Amino acid sequence: MxxxxxxxxxxxxxxxxxxxxxxxxxxxxxxxxxxxxxxxxxxxxxxxxxxxxxxxxxxxxxxxxxxxxxxxxxxKKFGGExxxxxxxxxxxxxxxxxxxxxxxxxxxxxxxxxxxxxxxxxxxxxxxxxxxxxxxxxxxxxxxxxxxxxxxxxxxxxxxxxxxxxxxxxxxxxxxxxxxxxxxxxxxxxxxxxxxxxxxxxxKRRGVAKSDITALRAALQALKQGEGASFQDRARRLGESDDIDSDYVREIVAFVLGDSDRSYLTPE
Missing domain, CATH: 2.160.10.10 (Hexapeptide repeat proteins)
Incomplete structure (x- = not known):
C-alpha cells in the first residue's frame, strides 16, 4: 500500500x-x-x-x-478473468x-x-x-x-x-x-x-464555422438521397464528391465507412 x-x-x-x-x-x-x-x-x-x-x-x-x-x-460470460x-x-x-x-x-x-x-x-x-x-x-x-x-x-x-x-x-x-x-x-x-x-x-456552442455547418446540412441531405442505394454507398458517393471541403463532413464519411457491429440510424 x-x-x-x-x-x-x-x-x-x-x-x-x-x-x-x-x-x-x-x-x-x-x-x-x-x-x-x-x-x-x-x-x-x-x-x-x-x-x-x-x-x-x-x-x-x-x-x-x-x-x-x-x-x-x-x-454472464464473465469467468473471473x-x-x-x-x-x-x-x-x-x-x-x-x-x-x-x-x-x-x-x-x-x-x-x-x-x-x-x-x-x-x-x-x-x-x-x-x-x-x-x-x-x-x-x-x-x-x-x-x-x-x-x-x-x-x-x-x-x-x-x-x-x-x-x-x-x-x-x-x-x-x-x-x-x-x-x-x-x-x-x-x-x-x-x-x-x-x-x-x-x-x-x-454552434463549440464555435464551428458557419461554412462547416452549411456543409454538414448538405451532407445530411445527400445521405437521405439515393433510392435503392445502401447508406454506405451514399456515404461513399459523398466521400468521392469533388464538392467536399469540410473536415466535419469527411469525419462523417469515415465513420459510416468504418468497421461496425451494428447498422446505422439513417436520416429520414
Missing amino acids: AIHASAQIHPSAVIEEGAVIGANCQIGPFCLVGPEVTLGEGVVMKSHAIITGWTDIGDECELYPFTNIGDIPQD RTRLIVGKRNRIREGVTMNTGTEGGGGLTTVGDDGLFLANSHVAHDCQVGDRVIMVNSSALAGHCIVGDDVIIGGLSGVHQFVRLGRGAIIGAVTMVTNDVIPYGLVQAPRGRLDGLNLVGL
Missing part, C-alpha cells in the same frame, strides 16, 4: 493493502478502495464511494456517495454511478476519457470506450462494447445497445433507446431512436 503523505483519509474509510493513493487525495467516511486501485493526484471520494477491481482513476476526479467503480462486468478499468482526469461521477471493468472476450479493458460528467445512476458497462467531455444524464446507460466519441451527450433515462458507436458530438435525447450507430454530430430522439437532424446547438 502506498499512500501519499498529503492524502486526507477519514478513519472509517477502508484502504486495502496494495492500493496507491496519490497526493492531495481526499477519501471520506465509509469509502472503500480496493487492493488494485490507483488514484491520481487530487481525487476526491465523498462518503460511501467504492472503487474496486484493477482500476486507475485520473487526477482531480470527484466521486460522490454510493458510486461503485471498477466492479466486475454484468455479463483479470480485467481493467481506466478513468481519465477531472471526471465528475455523481451519486450511484456504476462503471465496470472489461471482459476477456471484449479486450479486457473499459476506458473513460477526461472531463466527463456522469450524473446520478448512469452506467458504463464492460469494454466500453468513452471519449472526452462526455455527458451522461441521470439514469442513462451504455451496454457493453459501446464506443462513444468526444463531446457526446446522452439524455436522461436513455439506453444504448451493446456494440453501438456514437460519433463525436452526437446528442441523444431523453428517454431514447439507441440500437444502431449514430453519425458524428447527429441528433437522435424519439423512444426508438430516430436520426432527426444535426446537433446544431452543440456545433
Whole structure:
C-alpha cells in the first residue's frame, strides 16, 4: 500500500493493502478502495464511494456517495478473468454511478476519457470506450462494447445497445433507446431512436464555422438521397464528391465507412 503523505483519509474509510493513493487525495467516511486501485493526484471520494477491481482513476476526479467503480462486468460470460478499468482526469461521477471493468472476450479493458460528467445512476458497462467531455444524464446507460466519441451527450433515462458507436458530438435525447450507430454530430430522439437532424446547438456552442455547418446540412441531405442505394454507398458517393471541403463532413464519411457491429440510424 502506498499512500501519499498529503492524502486526507477519514478513519472509517477502508484502504486495502496494495492500493496507491496519490497526493492531495481526499477519501471520506465509509469509502472503500480496493487492493488494485490507483488514484491520481487530487481525487476526491465523498462518503460511501467504492472503487474496486484493477482500476486507475485520473487526477482531480470527484466521486460522490454510493458510486461503485471498477466492479466486475454484468455479463454472464464473465469467468473471473483479470480485467481493467481506466478513468481519465477531472471526471465528475455523481451519486450511484456504476462503471465496470472489461471482459476477456471484449479486450479486457473499459476506458473513460477526461472531463466527463456522469450524473446520478448512469452506467458504463464492460469494454466500453468513452471519449472526452462526455455527458451522461441521470439514469442513462451504455451496454457493453459501446464506443462513444468526444463531446457526446446522452439524455436522461436513455439506453444504448451493446456494440453501438456514437460519433463525436452526437446528442441523444431523453428517454431514447439507441440500437444502431449514430453519425458524428447527429441528433437522435424519439423512444426508438430516430436520426432527426444535426446537433446544431452543440456545433454552434463549440464555435464551428458557419461554412462547416452549411456543409454538414448538405451532407445530411445527400445521405437521405439515393433510392435503392445502401447508406454506405451514399456515404461513399459523398466521400468521392469533388464538392467536399469540410473536415466535419469527411469525419462523417469515415465513420459510416468504418468497421461496425451494428447498422446505422439513417436520416429520414
